[in-house]
Amino acid sequence: MIVLAVGISVGLYHLLKRTPRLAEPEAHCTVRALGGDITLDPEQAEIAATIAAVAARRKLPERAVVIAYATAIQESKLYNLDYGDRDSVGVFQQRESQGWGTKKQIMDPVYATNRFFAALVKVRNYRKIPLAEAAQAVQRSAGGYAYAPHEEQAKVLAAAFTGRVPESVHCWYPSKGRTPAPTPRADEARKQLARALGSTAITSRKRGWLVAAWSVAHAEKYGLSRVRYAGASWSNDLEATGWRTGDGSGTARVELS
16 A cells, blocks of 8 residues: 655745746645755656655665756756757756657656666766766766756755655645546556555655655645645645644555545
């Protein structure tokens, strides 16, 4: 069963969002870890959660996740772009002409992330060399120096989405006034999580929080309004500032509804 310090305050969503609005509050996610506070929109959060899940499936260290996040922030601002320089597309702006796969494949974040990590692990000492060098060895960008400024943001995201820091991902999306209202599709969410993570069994508390973070990040997409794990719960409540403790089942599984 599926079951789920850096002084930095930056909102990727507010700084990088593509189409600002002035109406009701927009769907958004907040990530709080290591003293950092980052705001994402749902697509960015979904991408971040997917990258962490793929890394867990491949049993990669958190450093690999940090490198992937810094690269994705620079290349696409954590969006799955269908355009880019020449034939570059996707989260990591990979190119069909350079052998990364077909455009359709590259536009699949799970596929693209797997290809990124497959290349990264071939970089000698990638865990120890400067982040920009590791990212550049994979991307071979014209401006490899540009990855380094995103390292601190990437560390905050990695600590949260890998599950190392519990209760660190909180999202909200408008569910009232929609026709029809979103209907929970927990089974579909579990299926898509399995594509990235493989087995959805909770084998450790950290893995449980990774699953919980993934589920919250995908809450709008699958109409989820509540996620529970390890004695804590997230609900789709605009007034809430985070997870509520003492309101979960306390079991070693992630409950979706």
